[in-house]
Structures are given as C-alpha cells and as structure tokens.
Amino acid sequence: MTIETQGGQRTGQGHKLVAASISQDLGFLLAKLHAAGSVLNNRALAEFDLKERSYSVLILANSGLEPTQREMADFLSLDPSQIVALVDELEKRGLVVRAPGKQDRRAKTVTATAKGGKLLDEAGEAARRAEAEVLDGLAAEESAQLKALLRKALWGAGPPE
Amino acid sequence: MTIETQGGQRTGQGHKLVAASISQDLGFLLAKLHAAGSVLNNRALAEFDLKERSYSVLILANSGLEPTQREMADFLSLDPSQIVALVDELEKRGLVVRAPGKQDRRAKTVTATAKGGKLLDEAGEAARRAEAEVLDGLAAEESAQLKALLRKALWGAGPPE
DNA sequence: TATGGATAGTTGAAAATGTCAACGATTTAT
DNA sequence: ATAAATCGTTGACATTTTCAACTATCCATA
Numbered sequence: 001m002t003i004e005t006q007g008g009q010r011t012g013q014g015h016k017l018v019a020a021s022i023s024q025d026l027g028f029l030l031a032k033l034h035a036a037g038s039v040l041n042n043r044a045l046a047e048f049d050l051k052e053r054s055y056s057v058l059i060l061a062n063s064g065l066e067p068t069q070r071e072m073a074d075f076l077s078l079d080p081s082q083i084v085a086l087v088d089e090l091e092k093r094g095l096v097v098r099a100p101g102k103q104d105r106r107a108k109t110v111t112a113t114a115k116g117g118k119l120l121d122e123a124g125e126a127a128r129r130a131e132a133e134v135l136d137g138l139a140a141e142e143s144a145q146l147k148a149l150l151r152k153a154l155w156g157a158g159p160p161e
Numbered sequence: 162m163t164i165e166t167q168g169g170q171r172t173g174q175g176h177k178l179v180a181a182s183i184s185q186d187l188g189f190l191l192a193k194l195h196a197a198g199s200v201l202n203n204r205a206l207a208e209f210d211l212k213e214r215s216y217s218v219l220i221l222a223n224s225g226l227e228p229t230q231r232e233m234a235d236f237l238s239l240d241p242s243q244i245v246a247l248v249d250e251l252e253k254r255g256l257v258v259r260a261p262g263k264q265d266r267r268a269k270t271v272t273a274t275a276k277g278g279k280l281l282d283e284a285g286e287a288a289r290r291a292e293a294e295v296l297d298g299l300a301a302e303e304s305a306q307l308k309a310l311l312r313k314a315l316w317g318a319g320p321p322e
Numbered sequence: 323t324a325t326g327g328a329t330a331g332t333t334g335a336a337a338a339t340g341t342c343a344a345c346g347a348t349t350t351a352t
Numbered sequence: 353a354t355a356a357a358t359c360g361t362t363g364a365c366a367t368t369t370t371c372a373a374c375t376a377t378c379c380a381t382a
Contacts, residue, residue: 017236018316020224022217026292026304027198029311031213034191035238036315041188052192056183063181070330075178076189077196079370084332106330106377131187137317138310143187146310149303150190154197155179156298231359240341245361267348267359 037134044130048123049093053078055123057086061096062112062120068101069108095119198295205291209284210254214239216284218247222257223273223281229262230269256280 022028041052050058056076060067069087073080087110090096095116101107112120135143183189202213211219217237221228230248234241248271251257256277262268273281296304 015232015236015316017221017224017226017228017232020221020226020228020236022220022224023312024308025217025220025288026295026308026311027195027202027213027288028217029308029315030191030195030198032238033311033315034188034195037188037191052188056186056189059183059186060178060181063178063183065178065181067178067181068330071176071178075176075181077193079368080331081333081371082369101330104330104378108331127186127188134187135314137314142310142313146307146314147185147187147190149299149307149310150187150194151184152303153296153298153307154190154194155176229359240339241360242342242362243340262359265349265359269360 033134037131040130040133041127044126045123047126048119050119050123053082054086054090055127057083057110058090058095058112058116058120058123061090061110062117066109066111068104069110072110090116194295198292201291201294202288205287206284208287209280211280211284214243215247215251216288218244218271219251219256219273219277219281219284222251222271223278227270227272229265230271233271251277 017023038052041055045051045055053076057072060072060075067075069083070080072078073083076083087096087098091098094113096110096112098108098110101109135146138146178184199213202216206212206216214237218233221233221236228236230244231241233239234244237244248257248259252259255274257271257273259269259271262270296307299307
C-alpha cells in the first residue's frame, strides 16, 4: 500500500486532503484502508474464483469448528440470507458440504471438503501476499501491533496467547 | 464496542469463531470493526439527517481546502458520480455550495456554508461519541496508536507532527 | 404432552450502492 | 488549430443490503 496502489495521488507525499480533519476519524481510516485492501484481496482471490466473502466462509468451514450458518452470519456481520447464497455456491463447486446440526436439526453446519481445503491453501497464500502489500508501509512489528489492536477493539483483551 | 454492541455473542468472551484463523486476517478485522463502527456512526448522525458519506463530504467541504469533487472522490474512494449525488443533497439543504474552480472551470469546488459548518459542529460531537464507543476496549494511548498505524499504512510515515 | 413462542435456514422483493460508459464543457499538449 | 485528456453529470446496469415472509424444528411450561 502507500502511494501508487491508492487512487488519486502519486506525488509521494499523499493526497492534498490528508490535511483535513477527517484523516483523524477512525471510521474514515477503517473504510479507506479496508477499501484499498479489498481491491487487492479480490484481485488476488479472483484467480481461484473466490471473493473476500466466499473466501472467509471457506476459511470458517475449514476451521474445524463446524460453524452453523447462523454463527457465520453473526461472525462475518452478514445477513443470514447472504450466507445461504455463499454456501450454495461453494457447495455447488464441491468445496464445502452442509450437514444438519447434531443437537439442533434446524441448524446446518458447513464443513470444507478436501478439495475446499486444498483450494484454501493456495488462495490463502495469495491472500497473504495481498495483505503484505497493504501493510507495505509498516514494519513487521507494527503490522502485528495493528492487528492486535483491531482484535482488542473488537473482542477485548482476548486470549493472552 | 466489545460485546453487546456486536451481533451474535453475549457470553462475555466473544464469539466461538474468534478461534478461527480468519481472526488473524487484516481484511476481516478491518471489515468487522468498520461494519460495527458504521452502525454506531450512522445511528449517531441520523439525528442530523446525515450518514457517514454525507458527513465526510461535509467535513471536506468545511476543511478550508476548497476541494474539487474529483479530489473528494479520490480521497474518499468513491466514484465521482456518487459525489455528485451527495453534494446535490447537501447543496439542496443549504449546507454546501458549489463554485467553479479558479484555474480550472471544469472543476467545481465544494465549500460548506455557515449553516453547514454549524451543523457539522454538532454532528461532529455525536460522531466523536460514537467513535469513543467503538474504541471502548482500548486505552486512550492504544486508540491513538491504532489510528496512527492506520494512517501510516495508508500514507506512509506522514507528517512528523 | 400439547401448545405457544422463539430460532435456523430459505426465498423473494425492494431499496441502496457500486460500476461503468457516454456526453458537453473545458483544459492541456502539439 | 487541432487532438487528446479531464471534470462533472447523467443514466443504465449489476451487485449488495435489508427485510418480511414461510417451513421446520426446538424449547418452555401449563
């Protein structure tokens, strides 16, 4: 990230409007970095016919946590109906399977197939490269710190490890 | 932020899926915190008939930097046509005015009116409260650090001050 | 144990956003 | 002077979001 990847400025010292007070606004900073990152992420994932959304569903399906669609929706901040569409597509491609919940037969757990896991390995590699590009301007330590702060803002101190 | 504001979990220790590897993914963390923040922001701004988008346009218009619509589009990562709609609405409400650019008469600079500035003062207060809520789980120092890291990722080291 | 109220997934419609190509007016380069 | 590029604008189209139903299932309790 930083320059050229971004739209608009190429002067080496950023956009004229960086001076505006909105550059201090958390929501704006999150939106902007997320927007820039999404472009890179989706570009990297396109090779595997995935987008950020389907990629994240596939990760959860492959996590071993056997999440239900509802849990996915909550966790990804998506409407349950969007999960339906995403899982439909992944299932059609043979990357995940639905199974009725063990205790609750209303719920359906989504699990990655071997094929899904394999694709995820490759896609994950590409996604990591894209993330590295976004974090280009930060030292490794700073990147880790940024992610730790984001996690803490979301979930509190979180697991010590 | 942290618990209750978020959808899904209310156990006090976050969502079951936090354990999944996607919780280490920058794009996901940005998307999730941004999504949660947007809800709070838009809720806070609704009182003033503003949304995140129109609010940010109003801030830029009030910055004294006399941005053109194109500059706003680049900076806000929006399509120029979206700026048209946003400025149209703010102008109709008497909060900003368009003026032809001084050197370039194709471009139109957008400037906040006194009324717009006044509304922005009040809305900004509400927005700051919403941001504080999002950053609830972080110490003041950590919040500053988080924002500094986001800025650095976007624009590099940035202005020393 | 039966009845009522909640919840999971699904469907489909409506609203909001995002994307993109065209156009006139203007600027810039040649 | 001409040609190419840029700015704002419009309108079409695609994608995404949001929401209200509906069925099947679970849970509480009378």
